[in-house]
Amino acid sequence: MNIYSALQIGDYHLNHCEDFLITKSIGSHKILCAVMDGCSTAMESQFASALTGKILRKIALGKNYEEMYRTDNRNTIEEELKDILKQLFTEILKVKNILLLDEKELLTTLILLLYDQKENQGIVLCIGDGLVCINGKITEFENGNKPDYFTYHLKEDFEDWYQNQTQIIIFDDLQDISIATDGISTFFKVKKADTEESIDPMNYICIDHEYHDSGEMLFRKLKKLEHRYGMKPTDDLAVIRIIK
Numbered sequence: 001m002n003i004y005s006a007l008q009i010g011d012y013h014l015n016h017c018e019d020f021l022i023t024k025s026i027g028s029h030k031i032l033c034a035v036m037d038g039c040s041t042a043m044e045s046q047f048a049s050a051l052t053g054k055i056l057r058k059i060a061l062g063k064n065y066e067e068m069y070r071t072d073n074r075n076t077i078e079e080e081l082k083d084i085l086k087q088l089f090t091e092i093l094k095v096k097n098i099l100l101l102d103e104k105e106l107l108t109t110l111i112l113l114l115y116d117q118k119e120n121q122g123i124v125l126c127i128g129d130g131l132v133c134i135n136g137k138i139t140e141f142e143n144g145n146k147p148d149y150f151t152y153h154l155k156e157d158f159e160d161w162y163q164n165q166t167q168i169i170i171f172d173d174l175q176d177i178s179i180a181t182d183g184i185s186t187f188f189k190v191k192k193a194d195t196e197e198s199i200d201p202m203n204y205i206c207i208d209h210e211y212h213d214s215g216e217m218l219f220r221k222l223k224k225l226e227h228r229y230g231m232k233p234t235d236d237l238a239v240i241r242i243i244k
Contacts, residue, residue, distance in 0.1 A: 033114075180237065
């Protein structure tokens, strides 16, 4: 199984890439992946996405130790993801209070992917906008550019909030999966192309298998889109792809 990832600043952004991503193993057979997209109209939104990613990395490390010393964990894949998300809420609220952060400093979308290689099953939860592609089937989540950021709900009852989440996909028999921030849909011809051929950047990044034998597959695809087809994402892009 190969895991690829790429992060690219959008062509319309000058100072910071406001997206962030992580991939982290949990135990010997689980993988946690996440992509975040900070709110451009908020305050220092690159901080919100990076902070969320760093906290998720910490949670994954804690889960790793649990997997090493516990043999009786019978949680379902959804229960595992729910617990990770609940810990994220707790940690974000703790940091908010310690640093006296404004809510506008914590706004970021979040796509969480948890995959169990042993059971060959997984779950994806999208909070806000983004894209999920499972075995060639693309699902785009779009909220009219007004995502319901999870940090709006930090002080609410977590169980009540979680029950209202509808952007959840549970899957099995995985062959190929991608998760990406909504920058995946913003490719635009920004310079003269080397060819008159047309290409669908979304399909090329999430479905096409060119360069799959290289760990830099996604970066090579992004460079080819730029230099051969003259296309770059105008918004920041974070993408993770797993191919079995």
